[in-house]
Amino acid sequence: MHKIIINTKSKIDIVNITKDIEGIVKKEDVKSGIVTVFSPHTTSGIIINENADSDVKTDLKHIFEKLVPFSDNYLHMEGNSQAHSLSSLVSPSISIIIEDNKLMFGTWQDVYFIDFDGPRHNREIWVQVISK
Amino acid sequence: MHKIIINTKSKIDIVNITKDIEGIVKKEDVKSGIVTVFSPHTTSGIIINENADSDVKTDLKHIFEKLVPFSDNYLHMEGNSQAHSLSSLVSPSISIIIEDNKLMFGTWQDVYFIDFDGPRHNREIWVQVISK
Amino acid sequence: MHKIIINTKSKIDIVNITKDIEGIVKKEDVKSGIVTVFSPHTTSGIIINENADSDVKTDLKHIFEKLVPFSDNYLHMEGNSQAHSLSSLVSPSISIIIEDNKLMFGTWQDVYFIDFDGPRHNREIWVQVISK
Numbered sequence: 048m049h050k051i052i053i054n055t056k057s058k059i060d061i062v063n064i065t066k067d068i069e070g071i072v073k074k075e076d077v078k079s080g081i082v083t084v085f086s087p088h089t090t091s092g093i094i095i096n097e098n099a100d101s102d103v104k105t106d107l108k109h110i111f112e113k114l115v116p117f118s119d120n121y122l123h124m125e126g127n128s129q130a131h132s133l134s135s136l137v138s139p140s141i142s143i144i145i146e147d148n149k150l151m152f153g154t155w156q157d158v159y160f161i162d163f164d165g166p167r168h169n170r171e172i173w174v175q176v177i178s179k
Numbered sequence: 180m181h182k183i184i185i186n187t188k189s190k191i192d193i194v195n196i197t198k199d200i201e202g203i204v205k206k207e208d209v210k211s212g213i214v215t216v217f218s219p220h221t222t223s224g225i226i227i228n229e230n231a232d233s234d235v236k237t238d239l240k241h242i243f244e245k246l247v248p249f250s251d252n253y254l255h256m257e258g259n260s261q262a263h264s265l266s267s268l269v270s271p272s273i274s275i276i277i278e279d280n281k282l283m284f285g286t287w288q289d290v291y292f293i294d295f296d297g298p299r300h301n302r303e304i305w306v307q308v309i310s311k
Numbered sequence: 312m313h314k315i316i317i318n319t320k321s322k323i324d325i326v327n328i329t330k331d332i333e334g335i336v337k338k339e340d341v342k343s344g345i346v347t348v349f350s351p352h353t354t355s356g357i358i359i360n361e362n363a364d365s366d367v368k369t370d371l372k373h374i375f376e377k378l379v380p381f382s383d384n385y386l387h388m389e390g391n392s393q394a395h396s397l398s399s400l401v402s403p404s405i406s407i408i409i410e411d412n413k414l415m416f417g418t419w420q421d422v423y424f425i426d427f428d429g430p431r432h433n434r435e436i437w438v439q440v441i442s443k
Binding site for chain 3: 237241270287
């Protein structure tokens, strides 16, 4: 298993981790298989989305903020129930195909760590490469 | 890796791809493992849901359309930020179990490609079969 | 493939299945790999979230209930379109990393079966362990 460590810079932050995952896939030298990308935190997730227009990231943050209200008579004392629920909706785990030793994405896709409860130091992403 | 190519026929369209995936699993002749089903587009996803009453599909489309508003001062110029966010919420990747050379589903389950930004020609679904 | 069978006790019920999955991983004796956890029902899902403060579970139930309205002129006669859509949003399948023969979680994480259409007897969870 491999670990990527990043810092996030705002409450909801979307950080491109594609090059890190590609580096791991290259190092493992697996011709055909999958890679499972996993966030070990309960207030973040892993998403795949557009890599071209950064406005998509801004719109995603806006949409996620509105989807679940920040305050709503929640019981959890830490005040981050919005972030916990967005983490479960988005999922902390995603699997991507490897073929010909490469991470397989569509033209406009990249993989991102999304923090719903930032900014934070030392957010981890765990990566497992599985051969076919 | 295998590719399935389909056309979608409406803005939100839910297309059953179970027989295609079953055909791939049969051809690969894997006794026990998983299959990862992946959409290489940023405005679509892969879901598993009910295969019996087509009203469920109609209700799902209605619910997804309402969950994220189509217009809301989004920045992204292509006007499909709703579709991008639903793609991340639903996920473009899902893994299904293979056992005894068969795709393992509950009685009422099938696997679907869901387009949030159709109608489109040549939507692809990528499929990787992993042996246990 | 392994099966876990549980009963759920309320409409939305969140049941910790971590010890069951850990038992399966231990029995299979896989040093490094992933485990795919799959719900064969169309009105439930698998989530990973906080294991410390049970208020998080209460808040999650409240948030999911509000996210998709229970009634909204749905067509599906069984009256559980809310549960079907939450199942697709949350996903019935999740993959978790195995390393050093152990299920790898962050400090605050556990894995849960979430029923959106309980209470129900004999809800199943299917589990496939894949070696690296």
